[in-house]
Amino acid sequence: MTRWVLHVDLDQFLAAVEVLRHPELAGLAVVVGGDGDPTKRGVVSTASYEARALGVGSGTPLRTAAKRIPDAVFLPVDRPHYEAASATVMAALHEVTDEVEELGWDEAFLGIDDPPDDDPEAVARDVQRRVLAASGLHCSVGIGRNRLQAKIATDYGKPAGVFRLTAATWFDLLGDLPPSALWGIGGKTSTKLAELGIATVRDLAGADVEALSARFGPTTGPWLQRIGAGRDSAAVRESPRERRSLGREVTYQQDLHDWDDVRAQVVELATRVAGEVAESGRDAVRVVLKVRFVPFTTRTSSRVLPEPTTSATAIEQAALEAFARFEPRAVRLVGVRAELSR
DNA sequence: TCTGGGGTCCTAGGACCC
DNA sequence: TCTGGGGTCCTAGGACCC
Incomplete structure (x- = not known):
């Protein structure tokens, strides 16, 4: 049996969905x-390839984006619309196999056993x-x-392509790249690894x-070595x-300077x-309050609920107890998250 | 650059108990 | 009067991802 x-x-999911319903935007910086x-x-959230070529990508502050591309087309995030588009795509994937693991709106893993002629590329093109x-x-x-190899391979297939990455080519492709090239390793971990003398994926695979x-x-230590070696x-x-938790948070357009206003937002x-x-x-079994103070310091405070509950009164009271632990200061974000019983 | 909103998982320290 | 080892729960925060 061969497993893939x-x-x-x-590709550029949100921007592509917008171009679909506004065809006149095709080719523009969206x-x-x-x-x-x-x-x-x-x-x-998402920039079209045309916008990316001009230095704007996911995570760029909107104000920065507007400075870099003054004539870009700026559109609001329309969640319901993207959820519908996502559902259509996921349904198409489920026609290929039941083994589908969704990763947000625009990504999924598919488990494929014994593809015809042992040709996973043919399956991939069928999926496309x-x-x-x-x-x-x-x-x-x-x-x-495995998932790690497949996930990283996708970047090499973009846009609209297919790319295979296995143990046979892992180090040829990634060996000399920094560990942050791996799914799950970001800038912070990369810096810590560098302090241990680990500068590349190859180093990580061979690390003690x-x-x-x-x-x-x-848990994390052995896992890091495993993903360095391409194992997953x-x-x-x-x-x-x-789902493990459920929350809402808001960044205010103007900082909140009145502590009573902050309290009202918590409620x-x-x-x-x-x-x-x-x-x-x-x-809910626990409530986590998140407060981002001006300029950008984030603090959390949490309370276990006396008993698992859906009671708005109990959840509100727990949030306020957590809130009482903070000293009044100007605030830019308030968030409340409920952790759910297992 | 002036930094969203939705999540998941892991770590560490202190409290508390045996 | 100076002190163990293990286990679990709670809390805060870190890091990462889409």
């Missing part, structure tokens, strides 16, 4: 983010045709023997697991998985979250 994992990633007003606080036919959207497909464990802990579980976890968010907890049919 395919990683399907829609920037989707916030409420579409680039003078407000917010960041870019089906997605395009169903949704009008192009995607790239990475092929690997004991040393990694001493620095990163008993081939299991595709069926989605949707049981409002807690009420909203409580409503959604009740709707979810699950119980």
Whole structure:
């Protein structure tokens, strides 16, 4: 039996969906983010390839994007519309196999056993045709023997391509790259690894697991070495998985200077979250309050609920108890998150 | 550059108990 | 009067991802 994992990633998803319904935007620098007003606080969710070529990508502050590309088309994030497009795509993927693990709106892993002629590329191209036919959207497909290989392969297939990455080519392709080239390693971990003399993926694969464990802990240490070597579980976890938490947060356009205003926002968010907890049919077991002070210092405070509950009163009270631990200061963001019972 | 909103998982320290 | 080892829970925060 031969086992393959395919990683399907829609190309410039939000921008592509917008171009589909506004064909006149094709070929333009399209920037989707916030409420579409680039003078407000917010960041870019997705930029079209044309915008990326001009220095604007996901995470770029909208105000920066507007300075870099004054004549870009700025559009608001339209969640319901993207969710519908995503559902169409995921349905197309489920026609290929039941083994589908969704990763947000625009990505999924597919588990494929024994493809015809042991030709996973043919399956990948079939996936691309089906997605395009169903949704009008192009995607790239990475092929690997596990999720990690497939996920990284996709980048080499973009846009609209197919790319295979296995143990045979892992070090040829990635060996000399910094560890941050790997899925799960960001800038912070990369810096810590450099302090241990680990500068490349090859170094990481050959690193001493004991040393990694001493620095990163008993779970993360060995995991880092494994992903350096390109090893990962081939299991595709069926989605949707049981959600662990549910929250709402808001960055205010103007900083809140009045502590009573902040308190009122805590209550409002807690009420909203409580409503959604009740709707979810699950119980909350803990409430986490998040406050981002001016200029950008973030603090959290949490309370275990006396018992698992959907009670808005209990959730609000826990949020306020957490709130009472903070000293009054100017605030730019308030968030409330409920952790759900297992 | 002046930094969203939705999440997940892991670590570490202190409290507390046996 | 100076002190163990293990286990679990709670809390805060870090890091990462889409």
